[in-house]
Amino acid sequence: MKTFFLSIAILLTCSIIWAGERSDGKLLAEILNKGTVETYGLEKSSQGKALHWTATQKGAGVVFLSGKETWDFSPFVHLVCEVQNLADHELFVECHLDGDYWSTGAAYVPAKSTRKVETLILRKEYSKQQLELFPKMNGLPGGAARLWCGYRPESIYKFSLDFPRIQPGDQVIIRNITLAMPYKEYSGKEYEALLPFVDEFGQYIPARYPGKISGVNDIIKADKKEELDMKKHPGNKKWDIYGGWADGPQLTATGHFRVEKYQGKWWLVDPLGHLFWSHGITCVAGGDETNIRGREKFYRSLNLPADVDSSLFVSERDGRKELSYWKLNMYRKWGADYKTKMIDKANRRLRSWNxxxxxxxxxxxxxxxxxxxxxxxxxxxxxxxxxDPFSPEFQKGVEKTLGHSSAAKDEWCIGYFVDNELGWGDNTYLATLTLQGRYPYAKEEFKNRLVEKYASLAELNRTWGSDFATWDDWMKSDSCYAGAKEDLVDFTAHVANAYFRCIKNALKAKAPDKLYLGCRFNYGDFAGNPVQQWIVDIASKYCDIVSFNRYTYSAYSLHPSRNLDFPMIIGEFHFGGLDRGLLHGGLRYGGNQENRADLYKHYVQDAVTNPYLVGTHWFQYNDQAVTGRGDGENYQIGFINVYDAPNWELVRAARSVGETMYELRSK
Incomplete structure (x- = not known):
C-alpha cells in the first residue's frame, strides 16, 4: 500500500456543502491537512487540483486516513466524493466510511464521465432524549439514520474509495470531497414547532421533493398517468403466461416449476418447459402500516367524513393501532372497494414492469x-x-403446515422458502446450544453419538479435559471444554443436516412438485467464505436452490464454495434514498432516485450473467411509512410510494432489465 501526504493544492478543491447551496471550504480542508492517503493497485499520475491515478491491477482503491486525530463528521448527514472516470468503459466505485460494512455508498461512473458517490453517515445509537421524542423510528427528522454500524461519526479515522472491477491502465480522478447536509437533533421549541410532521396523505411535511401531492386530485391524476403508461408498456411480448422465455429453447414440461442446469448455467424451468429466471419483488400489496397509538401528535388530521369505515385502513394488533396511509390513499381514489382494484392493478403492474x-x-x-x-x-x-430437529414433532409440524398450504399443488407456486435469516453461528454453535440445554432431544442424540465413539467415559474425559463420573452427569452439565472442539464441530454439522433433511423429507411427502428454496441466509458477503461455507455446503445437499438475502451492491461474486455446483437465488436486496420525503436510506444506501435505479439495473444484470443465480427478489413493493413499521424501519425502498404511485426511476430500470434478461443470460 502506497502512502501520499495531501498537499494544499488538493485541499483547495474540498468544500463543505450546506443547505441552500452555501459552501464553506474550511472544515474538511483542515481535517485532510492532518491526514494521509494510501492506495493499493494505483500509481500516481499527476497531482494538481485533484488526485489522479492509473490502475496497475484488477481491483484497486484509495484510503483517506485521519492521522493522529480522528475526524468529526457528526454535524453532517452525507460524505460525498466526486469521481471522474477517464476510461473508455464504466467503473464501479464503492465508498466505505471508517471501514464499516453497512456505512457505504456506491455508483457506476460512465466512461469519460464524472459522478458523485454519496455515503450516508450512520449513527450507532441515539440519545435517550431522541428515543423518547421519536419512539420506534430508525430514521429521524434532522438526518439521523440508525443501523448496525461500528463507529461513531464524531470519531472517524478513515474512509475509502474502492474500484473492485478497475482494469490495469484505467485512470480515475478524485475531483472533490465534501461533507453535505447539516445534521440536526430536535428538542424544546424546535421539536414543538416540527409537530405534526406527517400530513393527511402520510407524507413528511417539512420535505420538498418531486411528486409530493397536496390533494386527492393529485392522487387521481397520478393514477390516470400510470394507466396510460401501462397501456404503452404491456410487458415483454417474448414471455409466456408465467413470464418464462417463450422464444427460447423448449425443455421438458412437467406442469410445475423445476430447476435444471442448461448449457453451463442454472435455470428455473416453468410449467410449460420454458427457461425461467425469477425477477421478483417481495411484499407485493403488503402494506405500509405504522403505529399511531401514543404518537398521535406526529400526525395531521386525516380530514375524512365522520361516517367513513376506518377498518378499511386501520387495524388493531398486539396493543398497537396501525394505520396504512397507502390503503387510505387507495380508498380516497377508488372508494370502499379499493382492494379489488388493488389486486388487479398489482398483477398488471408486475407484467408491465417486466x-x-x-x-x-x-x-x-x-x-x-x-x-x-x-x-x-x-x-x-x-x-x-x-x-430441535431431533424432536419427533419437528418434521410432523412441517408436514402439518404444508398440508394446510394451497401452494403445495399450485402450478403457479415456484417453491417454498422455509425460515428466514437464522442465526447459524460458527461450526460449533449448534452443538454448544445443545450442551447448554436449548435442544433436549438433540442432547440425547449427542450423548448417544459420544457413547458410540468413545470406548468409555474416561476416554471422553481425557479428550475433553472433563471429569464426568456418569453419563447422567454429562447430560446435566452445560459446560463446554477446550478438548471438545472436534466433537462440537461434528455434532453441529449433524444437527444442521438433521434440520435440512427433515424439511426436505416433509416437502417430498406433502409438496413433492415444489422446490425447496432454502432458509434465506443473511450472508451478504458470501462467496465461498470459510466462516460460512460449512452451513451453506450442508444446505446445498438438501435444498433445490440455496437462498441468500444479499444486501450488497453487486451479485457478481456470489458463487458456491470449493468445487461445489448448485443453484442460488437472492431472496432480498434493495437500495434506498433520502430524496423522496422518507427519513432512512435502507440497508444499502443508494443516494438519489436515478442512482438507486442504476444500482438496481446493474445488480440484477450481474445476477442474470452469474451462472449460479436463478433469480433476484427486491425488498420491497411499498415504501415504508414515515414513522416506521413495528420495528422502526422507515425506509424509502419501494417500487410504489405512499399514495400508490410508481417510483418511476426504479420502474424504468426493472423494465430495462426484464426486456433483455433472457437474451443476456443465454449468451
Missing part, C-alpha cells in the same frame, strides 16, 4: 389470482434459532 415473480410475504389475495408466479414461505424458527 417482473415475473411475486416473492415472499406478499398479499395472498394477489397470489390467489394465479396470474403471476410466486414463492411460498413457512416458518419453523423461534426468533433466529432453529427448533
Amino acid at each position: 417482473i415475473n415473480t411475486i416473492a415472499n410475504w406478499s398479499n395472498e389475495d394477489v397470489i390467489r389470482t394465479q396470474k403471476t408466479p410466486y414463492t411460498a414461505v413457512i416458518h419453523t424458527q423461534y426468533g433466529h434459532f432453529i427448533q
Whole structure:
C-alpha cells in the first residue's frame, strides 16, 4: 500500500456543502491537512487540483486516513466524493466510511464521465432524549439514520474509495470531497414547532421533493398517468403466461416449476418447459402500516367524513393501532372497494414492469389470482434459532403446515422458502446450544453419538479435559471444554443436516412438485467464505436452490464454495434514498432516485450473467411509512410510494432489465 501526504493544492478543491447551496471550504480542508492517503493497485499520475491515478491491477482503491486525530463528521448527514472516470468503459466505485460494512455508498461512473458517490453517515445509537421524542423510528427528522454500524461519526479515522472491477491502465480522478447536509437533533421549541410532521396523505411535511401531492386530485391524476403508461408498456411480448422465455429453447414440461442446469448455467424451468429466471419483488400489496397509538401528535388530521369505515385502513394488533396511509390513499381514489382494484392493478403492474415473480410475504389475495408466479414461505424458527430437529414433532409440524398450504399443488407456486435469516453461528454453535440445554432431544442424540465413539467415559474425559463420573452427569452439565472442539464441530454439522433433511423429507411427502428454496441466509458477503461455507455446503445437499438475502451492491461474486455446483437465488436486496420525503436510506444506501435505479439495473444484470443465480427478489413493493413499521424501519425502498404511485426511476430500470434478461443470460 502506497502512502501520499495531501498537499494544499488538493485541499483547495474540498468544500463543505450546506443547505441552500452555501459552501464553506474550511472544515474538511483542515481535517485532510492532518491526514494521509494510501492506495493499493494505483500509481500516481499527476497531482494538481485533484488526485489522479492509473490502475496497475484488477481491483484497486484509495484510503483517506485521519492521522493522529480522528475526524468529526457528526454535524453532517452525507460524505460525498466526486469521481471522474477517464476510461473508455464504466467503473464501479464503492465508498466505505471508517471501514464499516453497512456505512457505504456506491455508483457506476460512465466512461469519460464524472459522478458523485454519496455515503450516508450512520449513527450507532441515539440519545435517550431522541428515543423518547421519536419512539420506534430508525430514521429521524434532522438526518439521523440508525443501523448496525461500528463507529461513531464524531470519531472517524478513515474512509475509502474502492474500484473492485478497475482494469490495469484505467485512470480515475478524485475531483472533490465534501461533507453535505447539516445534521440536526430536535428538542424544546424546535421539536414543538416540527409537530405534526406527517400530513393527511402520510407524507413528511417539512420535505420538498418531486411528486409530493397536496390533494386527492393529485392522487387521481397520478393514477390516470400510470394507466396510460401501462397501456404503452404491456410487458415483454417474448414471455409466456408465467413470464418464462417463450422464444427460447423448449425443455421438458412437467406442469410445475423445476430447476435444471442448461448449457453451463442454472435455470428455473416453468410449467410449460420454458427457461425461467425469477425477477421478483417481495411484499407485493403488503402494506405500509405504522403505529399511531401514543404518537398521535406526529400526525395531521386525516380530514375524512365522520361516517367513513376506518377498518378499511386501520387495524388493531398486539396493543398497537396501525394505520396504512397507502390503503387510505387507495380508498380516497377508488372508494370502499379499493382492494379489488388493488389486486388487479398489482398483477398488471408486475407484467408491465417486466417482473415475473411475486416473492415472499406478499398479499395472498394477489397470489390467489394465479396470474403471476410466486414463492411460498413457512416458518419453523423461534426468533433466529432453529427448533430441535431431533424432536419427533419437528418434521410432523412441517408436514402439518404444508398440508394446510394451497401452494403445495399450485402450478403457479415456484417453491417454498422455509425460515428466514437464522442465526447459524460458527461450526460449533449448534452443538454448544445443545450442551447448554436449548435442544433436549438433540442432547440425547449427542450423548448417544459420544457413547458410540468413545470406548468409555474416561476416554471422553481425557479428550475433553472433563471429569464426568456418569453419563447422567454429562447430560446435566452445560459446560463446554477446550478438548471438545472436534466433537462440537461434528455434532453441529449433524444437527444442521438433521434440520435440512427433515424439511426436505416433509416437502417430498406433502409438496413433492415444489422446490425447496432454502432458509434465506443473511450472508451478504458470501462467496465461498470459510466462516460460512460449512452451513451453506450442508444446505446445498438438501435444498433445490440455496437462498441468500444479499444486501450488497453487486451479485457478481456470489458463487458456491470449493468445487461445489448448485443453484442460488437472492431472496432480498434493495437500495434506498433520502430524496423522496422518507427519513432512512435502507440497508444499502443508494443516494438519489436515478442512482438507486442504476444500482438496481446493474445488480440484477450481474445476477442474470452469474451462472449460479436463478433469480433476484427486491425488498420491497411499498415504501415504508414515515414513522416506521413495528420495528422502526422507515425506509424509502419501494417500487410504489405512499399514495400508490410508481417510483418511476426504479420502474424504468426493472423494465430495462426484464426486456433483455433472457437474451443476456443465454449468451
